[in-house]
Amino acid sequence: MFLIATELTMIRFMSAMAALFLMALPLAAAETRVFEAANGLVEIPADPQRIVSLHDLSITLPLVEFGGVDKIAGSHGRVDDQGQPYIRTVNTLFGVDYANTDIEFIGVFNEIDLERIAALEPDLIIGRAGNDDKLLENLSKIAPTILIDVVGLDYFGRMHAVADAANLTDEYDRRQALYELRIAESRRLIPNAKDISVSIIQPWPKDGYINGSRTYYALSQVLDDIGFSKPQVIADITDKSGDAEFSPEFLPELDADFAFSTYEIANSDQASPQQIRDAFEALIPGFCDIVHFCRNHQLAILPRSPIYASSFRSLEIANDSVLTHIVGREFVPFRKN
Template identity: 25%
Template sequence: MKKQLLIPLTLLLLLIISACGNNSAEKEGSSAPEEKKSETITYQSENGPIEVPADPQRVVVLSSFAGNVMALDVNLVGVDSWSKANPHFEEKLKDAEVVTDESLEKIIELEPDLIIGLSNIKNVDKLSEIAPTVTFTYGKVDYLTQHLEIGKLLNKEEEAQAWIDDFKKRAQEAGQEIKAKIGEDTTVSVIENWDKQLYVYGDNWGRGTEILYQEMKLAMPEKVKEMALKDGWYALSLEVLPEFAGDYVILSKDADTDNSFQETETYKNIPAVKNNQVFEVNAKEFYFNDPLTLDYQLDFFINSFLGK
């Protein structure tokens, strides 16, 4: 008889223990705080996945991408000298320090939570010990995809994509108006004088080239196609400048360099110069192809070609 009662009693005890356990778990579950939102995200960089802040507050940019970060309303505490010298960025970067890939102590003092640069920067290992460091190879992706990648890195992909869609629409519509005015086959070249050397640019090297050639589809002089399209730029002498000058010329000038070539007969006899179809720009404002610069360049081209 005792043996017969033993099994039911054992089962009853197990049921009681199980019920108590379930009640305890329910109470714990109901009173437990909600799981905190992750403070980092994983960005798929060129060199593999890397944990970066989900909401970066103190970013250092060592090359090229300051305008991309500012366009997404993310705070910069350190930038490269080229960005700092850009008059168009002056107000936004007034509190940012100039840094390089070798000023490690200064970067440590800035306490960044994210560092961004080109793939050819030095001391990546040491920089990575200071903060997550992400690098990009210039030209590996097109200029708009580059902005989208930075949007992903900063956890602002939707904002980046929205700007891209709007920009392409505005640039392409302006291009149609410009071609209707100047003619489908009218050529445009982008020429720059820097450090006593003349350069002409292809379709992906800043200076407004992405807008003129990729979005607006304006015609490029044959000589420019031949010499500058592959590498993005080509250094030339004053003597051959007329061969590379289009019907219209965007002349990127730096007031701090020698621009006396404009006083030569070779330059003055270029048809675009004679026809008053040279549009001069401040080189320091026109170097890059970030959203802030691209919007500025687009407004300049609309005003110059269309008088709007």
């Protein structure tokens, strides 16, 4: 009898422990923490599993890069000429898109579908301060919503904020360390970078101006980290976007030892390097004879999407492009008249 009673007691004890364990599971799943975002202190899941991203380049891309594909329930995207949605740059750098994942399309810029977001039952929504503020009140009714300060934070700060919110900082730290090693090697190869000027410019003939960029996502970050200088008119850009529009007569002020411009396959009138050259020529006839960097074959026209994005892969591509076009070659230094 004693043995039977003891066995019954043990069974009841184990049953009680199992019940307590099952009761604790939702509590563990609901563990939260306070996140400091541009929109204040927000209580978010400690390890979110159903994230909605309101921007492909600055939020979805780092989430994917840091190993969070399965955490993304929905993402902002673009629509191609055939009407098919895609996740810009994420699809080309990592092969991740709506068609081959469970990520749902939630709309394009300024046309985010709140009902579609609600249907996804997200546990965290990540947007950008200055872009998504008008949606904040309604989004916060759906799930905890944080806005990343994309203007106040620097390139790495923005990526780290996304990684932190998604509980993916270990992979961020690993990639950050690798990037620092690559940049150290680039500085070794170009010890005189401060004496070399580089201009980032883009022609827009239909609008009648040349865009000069002080910041250009991964490309400008790499140039700055290596230590190159800029034309003064570009260094003096104060607009928060990091860009400024220059009329064609300002072209001599944008001249430099080297220049980078970009083409974008998704833009039918800027889909190749030759189209970019033609665009410059349309703005300034005889363009290549006027500016030093073109006259001396020191203009590089790169694919835009891989380097106009927030990711360590983008930084690697930008670094390799800079090394390819500047290191190990003779060039004609620019001397301003």
